Amino acid sequence: xxxxxxxxxxxxxxxxxxxxxxxxxxxxxxxxxxxxxxxxxxxxxxxxxxxxxxxxxxxxxxxxxxxxxxxxxxxxxxxxxxxxxxxxxxxxxxxxxxxxxxxxxxxxxxxxxxxxxxxxxxxxxxxxxxxxxxxxxxxxxxxxxxxxxxxxxxxxxxxxxxxxxxxxxxxxxxxxxxxxxxxxxxxxxxxxxxxxxxxxxxxxxxxxxxxxxxxxxxxxxxxxxxxxxxxxxxxxxxxxxxxxxxxxxxxxxxxxxxxxxxxxxxxxxxxxxxxxxxxxxxxxxxxxxxxxxxxxxxxxxxxxxxxxxxxxxxxxxxxxxxxxxx
Numbered sequence: 001x002x003x004x005x006x007x008x009x010x011x012x013x014x015x016x017x018x019x020x021x022x023x024x025x026x027x028x029x030x031x032x033x034x035x036x037x038x039x040x041x042x043x044x045x046x047x048x049x050x051x052x053x054x055x056x057x058x059x060x061x062x063x064x065x066x067x068x069x070x071x072x073x074x075x076x077x078x079x080x081x082x083x084x085x086x087x088x089x090x091x092x093x094x095x096x097x098x099x100x101x102x103x104x105x106x107x108x109x110x111x112x113x114x115x116x117x118x119x120x121x122x123x124x125x126x127x128x129x130x131x132x133x134x135x136x137x138x139x140x141x142x143x144x145x146x147x148x149x150x151x152x153x154x155x156x157x158x159x160x161x162x163x164x165x166x167x168x169x170x171x172x173x174x175x176x177x178x179x180x181x182x183x184x185x186x187x188x189x190x191x192x193x194x195x196x197x198x199x200x201x202x203x204x205x206x207x208x209x210x211x212x213x214x215x216x217x218x219x220x221x222x223x224x225x226x227x228x229x230x231x232x233x234x235x236x237x238x239x240x241x242x243x244x245x246x247x248x249x250x251x252x253x254x255x256x257x258x259x260x261x262x263x264x265x266x267x268x269x270x271x272x273x274x275x276x277x278x279x280x281x282x283x284x285x286x287x288x289x290x291x292x293x294x295x296x297x298x299x300x301x302x303x304x305x306x307x308x309x310x311x312x313x314x315x316x317x318x319x320x321x322x323x324x325x326x
Contacts (some may be wrong), residue, residue: 116308122272128210150183160198163326168194172207
């Protein structure tokens with residue numbers, strides 16, 4: 001048997017070692033090679049679904065393949081997340097990551113996945129504040145007045161939410177802790193039914209998505225006391241923040257894109273580049289502003305840090321308030 005000379009052998013070894021990198025680069029250049037599923041863990045028409053469809057349309061036009069929005073509601077977003085965790089890591093199945101993923105990591109005792117370990121962050125899309133709403137029958141027009149009223153009436157104020165562990169619930173629990181007040185939490189099966197009872201006065205306060213509250217605020221059917229973001233919202237520029245009265249308070253809804261772990265970095269990079277291009281588009285930015293939010297551009301690492309920070313933050317609140325999944 002004839003062996004190659006040492007130099008030839010080293011060239012062969014180097015060439016073989018380079019093959020995986022060349023293969024991954026080629027896959028990224030050809031990506032996507034077929035329609036891409038962007039899985040949303042909630043029903044259509046909601047706060048997660050609408051931005052997903054906006055981004056899906058942009059990516060379809062830019063990358064030459066259809067980005068199909070697939071709604072898989074159930075178990076507070078966990079069913080959709082599980083589907084992506086189990087998918088092939090080739091960039092053709094994506095997850096609309098959102099605040100619920102950070103909350104669920106602690107809220108549910110037994111999940112078949114570890115979100116931070118099993119989903120790779122791709123890019124943030126947008127962030128929107130919630131708004132602290134009261135029924136007009138509540139004799140408080142500011143956050144300090146509300147805190148004083150709650151302290152004078154312990155456990156006489158009912159706080160509605162879209163369910164145990166919903167973003168509005170954990171925001172309310174954080175408010176209770178920081179304000180030193182005691183309110184009765186009343187969970188509903190979704191934000192819609194909770195809002196109906198807030199309008200009728202069956203419950204007195206609710207932390208709700210700004211986009212779903214604007215009409216009731218403008219017509220005076222509900223009174224907005226503050227937004228939950230660090231800075232004021234362009235949608236309601238005269239409304240203070242909760243943090244103006246409780247320094248450090250922040251609770252907002254956010255969403256972005258994730259993919260199964262081990263997805264090639266080149267594919268993640270390509271998706272991140274296109275998503276950030278979309279977020280820089282003035283027309284798309286205006287549409288997100290109409291939803292009461294701001295765009296959330298950045299690198300995969302920056303989005304990953306947001307997810308990790310939010311998971312730690314809400315984990316502390318859930319444990320302190322002893323919140324359990326329904």
